[in-house]
Structures are given as structure tokens and as C-alpha cells.
Amino acid sequence: MPLISFTDKGLYCEAGQFYIDPWQPVDKAVITHAHSDHARAGSQAYLCHHDTLPLLQLRLGPNHYQPVAWNEKITMNEVTVSLHPAGHIIGSSQVRVEYKGEVWVVSGDYKTEADGISGIFEPIPCHTFISESTFGLPIYNWKPQDELFQEIQNWIRNNQVAGKTSVLIGYSLGKAQRLLKALGEVTGTIYAHGAIWNVHETLLQAGWKLPAIQRVTPEIPKESYRGHVVLAPPSADGSLWMRRFPSASTGICSGWMQVRGHQRRRNADAGFALSDHADWNGLLQSVKATGAQKVYITHGFQSAFSRYLIEIGISAAEVKTEFGEEEEGAPADPLKGDEEGNSPPPPPAGGEDEFAPL
Amino acid sequence: MPERTPNISLEDTNTPLEAGAMVGGMASFAQLLFRLGTSTKTNEKLEALSGYFAHANEKDKVWVIALFSGRRPRRAVSGTQLAVWCTELIGLPMWLFQECYHTVGDLSETIALLIPEKSASTHSTEGAHTIGQPLHYYVEKFQQLEKAPEAEKKLFILQSWLELSSRDRFVFNKLLSGTFRVGVSQKLMVNALARTVQLEPNTIAHRISGNWDPASTTFTELLSEQLTQTDHSKPYPFYLAYALEDALPELGEPADWQAEWKWDGIRGQIIKRNDQLFVWSRGEDLITEKFPEFSILQNKLPNGTVIDGEILPYHDGQVLNFNVLQTRIGRKNITKKHLQEAPVGLFAYDLLELNGEDIRHLALRERRAALEELVLSLQLPFIQLSPVVSFTDWDELTTIREQSRNINSEGLMLKRRSSAYQVGRRRGDWWKWKIDPLTIDAVMVYAQKGAGRRSNLYTDYTFAVKDGDKLVPFTKAYSGLTDKEFAQVDAFVKRNSLEKFGPVRTVKPELVFEIAFEGIAASNRHKSGVALRFPRISRWRTDKTPEDINTLDDLKKMLQLYGK
Numbered sequence: 001m002p003l004i005s006f007t008d009k010g011l012y013c014e015a016g017q018f019y020i021d022p023w024q025p026v027d028k029a030v031i032t033h034a035h036s037d038h039a040r041a042g043s044q045a046y047l048c049h050h051d052t053l054p055l056l057q058l059r060l061g062p063n064h065y066q067p068v069a070w071n072e073k074i075t076m077n078e079v080t081v082s083l084h085p086a087g088h089i090i091g092s093s094q095v096r097v098e099y100k101g102e103v104w105v106v107s108g109d110y111k112t113e114a115d116g117i118s119g120i121f122e123p124i125p126c127h128t129f130i131s132e133s134t135f136g137l138p139i140y141n142w143k144p145q146d147e148l149f150q151e152i153q154n155w156i157r158n159n160q161v162a163g164k165t166s167v168l169i170g171y172s173l174g175k176a177q178r179l180l181k182a183l184g185e186v187t188g189t190i191y192a193h194g195a196i197w198n199v200h201e202t203l204l205q206a207g208w209k210l211p212a213i214q215r216v217t218p219e220i221p222k223e224s225y226r227g228h229v230v231l232a233p234p235s236a237d238g239s240l241w242m243r244r245f246p247s248a249s250t251g252i253c254s255g256w257m258q259v260r261g262h263q264r265r266r267n268a269d270a271g272f273a274l275s276d277h278a279d280w281n282g283l284l285q286s287v288k289a290t291g292a293q294k295v296y297i298t299h300g301f302q303s304a305f306s307r308y309l310i311e312i313g314i315s316a317a318e319v320k321t322e323f324g325e326e327e328e329g330a331p332a333d334p335l336k337g338d339e340e341g342n343s344p345p346p347p348p349a350g351g352e353d354e355f356a357p358l
Numbered sequence: 359m360p361e362r363t364p365n366i367s368l369e370d371t372n373t374p375l376e377a378g379a380m381v382g383g384m385a386s387f388a389q390l391l392f393r394l395g396t397s398t399k400t401n402e403k404l405e406a407l408s409g410y411f412a413h414a415n416e417k418d419k420v421w422v423i424a425l426f427s428g429r430r431p432r433r434a435v436s437g438t439q440l441a442v443w444c445t446e447l448i449g450l451p452m453w454l455f456q457e458c459y460h461t462v463g464d465l466s467e468t469i470a471l472l473i474p475e476k477s478a479s480t481h482s483t484e485g486a487h488t489i490g491q492p493l494h495y496y497v498e499k500f501q502q503l504e505k506a507p508e509a510e511k512k513l514f515i516l517q518s519w520l521e522l523s524s525r526d527r528f529v530f531n532k533l534l535s536g537t538f539r540v541g542v543s544q545k546l547m548v549n550a551l552a553r554t555v556q557l558e559p560n561t562i563a564h565r566i567s568g569n570w571d572p573a574s575t576t577f578t579e580l581l582s583e584q585l586t587q588t589d590h591s592k593p594y595p596f597y598l599a600y601a602l603e604d605a606l607p608e609l610g611e612p613a614d615w616q617a618e619w620k621w622d623g624i625r626g627q628i629i630k631r632n633d634q635l636f637v638w639s640r641g642e643d644l645i646t647e648k649f650p651e652f653s654i655l656q657n658k659l660p661n662g663t664v665i666d667g668e669i670l671p672y673h674d675g676q677v678l679n680f681n682v683l684q685t686r687i688g689r690k691n692i693t694k695k696h697l698q699e700a701p702v703g704l705f706a707y708d709l710l711e712l713n714g715e716d717i718r719h720l721a722l723r724e725r726r727a728a729l730e731e732l733v734l735s736l737q738l739p740f741i742q743l744s745p746v747v748s749f750t751d752w753d754e755l756t757t758i759r760e761q762s763r764n765i766n767s768e769g770l771m772l773k774r775r776s777s778a779y780q781v782g783r784r785r786g787d788w789w790k791w792k793i794d795p796l797t798i799d800a801v802m803v804y805a806q807k808g809a810g811r812r813s814n815l816y817t818d819y820t821f822a823v824k825d826g827d828k829l830v831p832f833t834k835a836y837s838g839l840t841d842k843e844f845a846q847v848d849a850f851v852k853r854n855s856l857e858k859f860g861p862v863r864t865v866k867p868e869l870v871f872e873i874a875f876e877g878i879a880a881s882n883r884h885k886s887g888v889a890l891r892f893p894r895i896s897r898w899r900t901d902k903t904p905e906d907i908n909t910l911d912d913l914k915k916m917l918q919l920y921g922k
Binding site (some may be wrong): 141259261 | 398453454457458464468509530811812814815
């Protein structure tokens with residue numbers, strides 16, 4: 001029996017009697033982060049990082065939660081469990097599982113670049129590494145955050161000169177908080193959609209020092225938005241809610257914006273390939289840095305990425321999980337509150353295609 | 359709007375540059391394309407283009423006019439060569455490149471994304487150097503390289519890849535591989551030019567038409583009257599019609615209108631000037647050599663004659679199925695066999711120049727009279743007047759239109775008898791009134807990922823009809839669904855794919871679609887025995903199951919009825 005097995009309820013550690021990010025209700029769930037495809041309702045008990053706790057409470061309501069710090073060792077039936085920063089969003093963690101000298105690490109979602117608020121990803125040495133591969137193709141290599149922020153700021157400045165409202169689309173948990181500081185440098189007021197405002201309030205109450213935002217409400221005169229920045233989640237894109245902004249220019253922040261076709265499909269005025277996932281080089285370096293003898297790849301371009309790992313001499317295999325995409329096509333997400341019924345386009349599936357002549 | 363100077367001038371005007379744009383170099387051209395590509399508003403596109411024309415260097419402007427009017431440079435290297443060199447440069451296996459290519463849906467972009475980007479700091483420290491070479495430098499270099507040894511091509515391309523930014527590299531690849539397209543109408547470009555030079559859009563449209571070499575023509579020359587006078591081959595911009603929008607009675611008196619059949623062939627202009635004959639297609643390709651039949655006109659037509667007409671497969675007084683012409687379109691050399699098997703005729707629509715005089719401003723009835731006189735005097739069986747369809751009231755015309763398909767016509771054209779021959783696509787005086795397409799219900803059996811804005815989505819489908827208990831694929835169709843429907847079908851394909859053949863998935867035959875098409879012809883290249891003209895999805899029949907689809911016999915019946 002492997003230390004962690006792939007069951008129809010999710011990743012299961014039998015020796016420790018717990019699941020990691022299960023997609024069905026279980027007795028004990030270890031949660032990597034608060035995105036809806038990783039943190040699902042219905043389990044008896046949840047273990048998560050301190051910073052994830054308020055987000056889980058917001059999303060799943062009262063429950064039996066056990067918050068822990070990074071590197072804090074918890075023992076469950078002789079299995080030692082600890083969480084380590086994953087750099088994906090606030091509170092996001094990798095899960096290290098050790099039993100009788102054998103170490104497995106479940107990455108959850110992660111990115112290798114430090115974004116200033118999500119903790120700094122650190123590769124954890126292990127025997128077996130289970131890694132995501134959302135952007136596991138070499139066409140996905142991100143520009144440094146500073147450069148992308150500058151592009152976004154230039155875009156906002158140009159909109160200001162043209163008397164436009166800059167509407168920036170990004171996920172209510174993660175992208176929205178990550179952008180705030182850079183936005184504050186170029187705009188007086190940052191307006192935000194209710195879903196983002198909810199997360200923001202929760203984080204403020206938890207003691208996070210974030211730049212102030214103002215919730216978009218029907219009472220605000222439309223003209224006050226002009227020249228300012230509005231933050232909105234993907235589900236608001238193209239909805240009636242968006243029509244209130246005078247001369248809106250829409251910019252989407254998502255790793256998928258790396259490819260022109262995707263950007264054109266979304267009909268945005270601008271696309272910024274700003275992602276909370278590791279890019280191709282980030283994934284490769286992380287996998288190598290763990291020193292793992294065996295790597296399981298899931299979620300994204302798992303077929304291509306695992307095949308490549310095998311070719312460079314790393315024992316890899318793909319696994320099917322039900323982690324979807326908070327980033328693109330998550331089903332109705334309670335975090336998004338009042339934006340039901342307007343689901344964004346589905347995410348690209350894994351690129352399992354064989355190759356064909358050009 | 360930029361201010362207009364009082365004198366006729368080809369000088370730049372002073373439009374402020376947008377922040378971040380670099381003057382000159384490939385970057386400003388790439389920036390232009392980016393703005394055109396992301397803007398959904400015509401006015402913004404116009405601004406972007408006129409802003410570019412106001413600041414770009416003279417040679418680049420000429421190339422932009424050439425590129426935007428379909429004068430693409432020929433490809434200097436093959437897609438496979440580019441793919442191989444790219445994988446060598448970045449040290450990745452070819453299968454992974456292919457994987458990326460199928461996800462991106464565009465070779466040029468795949469390469470642009472795979473080559474590592476120079477960091478921002480390198481850009482700024484190198485200063486002026488990073489502005490790079492201008493557009494014309496690259497395009498003209500491609501022309502020189504076309505016949506150069508492979509090693510020389512490779513060296514230049516690899517160096518350029520590493521020097522250029524990702525966005526510029528994408529444009530570079532598009533130009534290099536002969537796949538450059540731009541979603542901007544020629545009309546818009548002409549209007550943008552009209553803002554920077556003191557000329558009427560119609561005049562500009564005419565001057566930039568025809569046969570000129572972007573490498574050796576200057577901007578001033580191109581837009582001057584002189585070149586128009588010395589280039590005897592120069593065609594007039596075609597007048598194109600929109601589809602009829604209102605009910606017929608809205609058009610007014612039937613007597614004010616001339617009705618003709620709408621023919622499905624190659625729209626062209628036949629020009630005789632200075633003892634030379636030129637045949638132009640609507641896409642402004644010179645196709646004189648492709649139709650040796652017309653060479654006799656070199657002696658027969660008087661100098662200073664320009665006829666607008668349709669080149670059709672034609673034999674013994676009958677217009678044939680367009681499919682007949684397919685066999686010789688695209689051939690480099692036309693053989694005797696082609697001439698026999700795919701004979702052509704010209705159906706003359708209009709006369710644009712008579713005795714060296716531009717008569718486009720005359721009323722259609724006057725031009726038609728002159729055209730009739732000319733064509734009848736030729737006495738050539740393969741040069742026909744496009745017949746005028748006589749009718750007394752709109753109801754009668756509606757009945758006549760029903761017969762279109764029987765004579766291999768695709769409907770009717772309505773032209774106001776008092777209309778001048780205008781420039782480009784216009785509403786008001788000319789309308790096309792096409793017959794409804796043929797349709798057939800079919801089930802989707804294969805799917806493949808699309809390109810462009812459909813990258814990484816399964817949007818290209820193959821459809822089948824029933825033949826007993828077998829399914830026979832008979833056509834592909836790529837268009838006709840909304841983005842939302844494409845997303846749903848994409849999700850279906852991902853859940854229900856059976857096998858993979860390269861990038862193609864076989865799909866559980868479950869989804870039924872109505873396929874619309876303009877014509878049908880026998881084909882021995884297709885398993886089904888038929889080839890469709892302009893197939894597309896007309897709607898998703900969620901109310902039907904694969905049991906309800908049409909059969910191969912239904913297709914064959916259509917072939918008998920309409921495939922001649």
C-alpha cells in the first residue's frame with residue numbers, strides 16, 4: 001500500500017486516516033488552500049494553515065477546524081503531517097506526509113515566484129512528489145511580476161488619459177489581493193465587486209493590512225468610476241453588472257492570456273499573463289528540487305509534462321484528480337456570492353494529444 | 359482627427375504617440391497589429407492605423423499598404439523547417455513542440471512563445487538598438503532569402519528570433535511563413551490613409567490597386583497620379599453588394615431595378631490597354647496566365663477597355679457546377695487537358711472603362727448599353743452578357759429566384775439602373791439576394807482543436823450521414839456555432855472521445871447538427887462520393903438523435919438534382 005493512494009474521494013493516506021483536498025465528504029480533510037476545487041464542504045474535520053482558516057470559515061461556515069503553522073508537526077496515527085508554503089494564494093500550503101522514514105509531498109497549487117502576500121514557495125525534499133501541472137507546457141513562461149505590474153499600470157494610465165474606466169478581471173481570492181498594491185500606486189480609489197469585497201473584509205478582520213477598496217454599489221454615481229480602477233471576478237465579465245462603468249476598458253489577469261487566441265476569445269481589451277500557478281520552468285525546477293524518486297502529475301497538461309519528465313530521467317506518471325480550476329471554470333463558487341449563473345468558459349483540458357505532422 | 363494642412367501633401371501630421379509605443383522598427387508595426395487585434399471598435403482601429411501612417415517611415419508605410427491589401431510576401435521557409443530550427447534552438451523534443459502547437463493553434467505564435475524572452479533589463483540597457491530593424495528590412499530580407507541556401511536562411515532567422523521581443527517575433531514569423539493575415543478591411547486602411555494624405559478614399563483605393571512592387575515603389579509614387587497613368591494593368595476597385603436586408607417593395611419601383619443572376623465563379627476584371635491584356639481576380643491577383651482562353655481578347659478588344667464580369671465553368675451555352683473549375687484553380691501550369699475538361703466563359707456584368715475613359719460615374723443603364731454593344735460586336739461564344747432577368751413585379755421576381763439552382767446560379771443580383779459603379783462594399787444601389795442554402799442533418803464523428811481565437815478548444819468537426827447501420831463521413835465544418843455552443847461541444851468532446859489519431863479525436867456519434875451548404879458535386883476524392891461547397895453548421899439539433907439524421911441516399915439524391 002503506497003503512503004498516499006488515489007481514490008475516488010481524493011488523495012488518501014491510509015496509515016494516517018486522512019484525505020488531502022478530498023472532493024467528497026470524509027472524516028478528516030487536510031486542505032492545501034481555500035479555492036473551491038480544493039476545499040469542499042461536508043467533511044467532519046479540517047486541518048489547514050492559520051491564514052486559510054478565516055477563508056474556509058467564510059466559505060464553508062462553522063466546522064471543526066484545526067489551524068496549524070507552517071513547519072508545525074502534527075501526528076496522526078504515527079504519520080507526521082506538516083504544511084509548507086506553496087506561494088499560490090494567502091494561506092496556500094504544500095502537505096508533507098512522513099511515515100516510517102518515507103516522505104511524500106502534495107504540492108496543491110503553487111507558484112515559485114514570491115508575490116509579496118502568499119508566502120514563499122519552498123521545495124521540500126521527499127521520496128514522492130505529487131505536483132499540479134496547470135501550465136505544464138513550455139509555452140507558459142511568465143514575465144516577472146514587477147514587469148507585469150508595470151504593464152498593468154501603463155494600461156491604466158493610458159485609460160486614464162483617454163477618460164476610460166479600467167476594469168480588471170481577476171479571481172476574488174488570490175489575484176485580487178495580489179494586485180492591490182500595484183493598483184494603489186496609479187489610482188485614487190480601487191472599486192471592487194461584492195465577491196472581492198467579501199474576501200477583502202474577511203482578510204482585514206483576520207489582521208491583514210491590505211490597501212483600502214470600495215465596494216461597487218448601486219448608489220455610487222456612474223461617473224465616479226471614470227479614470228479609476230474596478231476589480232471584478234471572471235464571472236462578472238460580460239454581465240449586466242459591468243455595464244455601469246462609463247467607457248470601460250477590460251483587462252484580464254490570467255495565465256491563459258499567454259496565448260492570443262484565448263485572449264481574443266474572451267473579448268478583452270487587454271490580457272495580462274499574470275498567474276498564481278508555476279510556469280513551465282517553475283514546475284521543472286520544483287520537481288527537480290524535491291529530489292523525488294517518483295513524481296505524480298495531475299491537473300493540467302499532465303500527459304505532456306509527465307512524458308517530458310520521463311524523457312529527462314525522472315520517474316513520472318499522470319494521475320487523474322477532480323481538481324478543476326478556481327482559475328477558469330470552477331462551478332458555482334460561494335466565494336463569488338452574487339454572481340451566479342454566469343459561468344466563465346470552460347478551462348482548456350489537458351493536452352494529451354499525440355503529435356501530428358504540421 | 360489629425361488637422362489637415364491646406365496644401366496637398368504626403369507629409370506626416372502631428373498625432374501624439376501613445377505612451378510606450380516605439381517609433382520605427384518592427385515593434386511599432388507589431389504594436390499596430392496588437393491594437394488592431396484587440397480593439398473591437400472601428401473608430402479605434404482607424405485611429406491606430408492613421409496614427410501609424412502619420413509616424414512610420416516611408417518604406418514601412420508602403421509595405422503596410424501592401425500587406426493590408428493582401429500582397430503578402432511569399433513564404434521563404436516551410437513550417438516544418440521553422441519547427442525543427444526552433445526545437446534545436448531551445449533543446450526540446452519535437453513531440454513537445456507539436457503538443458504546444460496544437461494547444462496554441464498557430465505555428466508563428468508557438469515559436470514566439472517558446473523562444474526565451476530577453477529580460478526587461480537587457481532591453482533598456484541596449485537602448486536604441488532594441489528598437490530593431492524596420493519592417494521593410496525584414497520583409498525585403500525574406501525576399502532575398504527565398505533563393506538563398508538553407509544555412510543562410512537559418513542563421514538569419516535564429517539571430518532574429520533571439521533579438522526580437524515575443525510580440526515582434528510573432529509578427530516576424532507570420533511574415534516569414536507567408537501566413538500573415540489581418541482582420542482589417544481594405545476600406546478601413548484606405549480611410550486611415552485618407553486622414554494622413556490629402557486624397558479622397560476612392561482615389562486612394564484606385565491608386566493602391568493593381569500591380570506594384572512594394573520593394574521598389576515609394577509612398578509618394580504609390581499615391582501619386584503618375585503611377586496610375588503609367589501602370590496599364592491597374593484594375594479599378596470592385597463594387598461589391600451587401601445581402602438584401604429589407605422586403606423587396608422597400609426598394610421602390612421594379613422598373614428602376616435591373617435583376618441579374620448571381621453567378622458563383624471567379625469575379626474578375628478584363629483589361630485591355632496599350633495592346634496588352636490583363637485579367638485580375640477580385641482578390642487583386644493577376645490571373646491572365648491562368649486563362650489562356652481569353653488571350654484572343656488581346657486582339658479583339660479595343661485599347662482602353664475594362665470589363666467587370668464573372669469567370670465561370672461554361673460549355674455549350676451552359677454554366678457548369680463550380681466544382682469543375684476547382685480542378686484548374688491553383689495549378690501553376692494550365693494544360694490542354696484542363697482546357698478541355700474545365701472550359702471557362704466570361705459573363706460580363708459591367709463596363710468600367712471605354713475608349714480609355716473611366717465611365718464608372720455613368721448610370722448603370724448607360725454602361726450596360728455600351729457593354730452590350732461591345733460584347734455583341736466581339737462574337738465570341740465564351741464571352742457572354744450576364745443575362746438581365748426581366749420581371750414586372752416583385753412577386754414574379756420572387757418566383758423566378760426559385761429556379762436559380764437549376765442553372766447553377768446562387769440567386770439574384772439587384773442593381774439600381776441609375777447607379778454609378780462605386781468603390782468597395784456599399785449599401786443602397788446594389789443588393790445580392792441569394793437563395794437559401796441546402797441543408798442536411800448529420801452527426802459529429804471527429805473533432806480537432808481550432809486555431810486563432812479557438813485555440814485549445816475542439817471547434818473543427820467532421821460530420822457523417824447514415825448508410826444502413828454505418829456512418830459515412832462526408833464533410834467538415836468549422837463555423838456556425840456561438841462561442842457558448844462551441845464551449846459545450848468542446849466539453850462533450852473531452853468527455854466522449856473514443857480514439858486519438860494525431861490531433862484528431864473520434865467522438866461518440868451523439869450530437870446532431872444541421873449542415874448548410876451552397877452546392878454539391880460528385881467527388882472521387884471523398885469516401886462519401888460528394889463534395890460540398892461552403893459547408894457550415896446552421897444549427898445544433900438538440901431535438902434530434904443520430905437515428906434521425908439523413909442518409910447517404912439523401913445526399914446522392916441531392917447530387918442528382920443539383921450536382922450537374
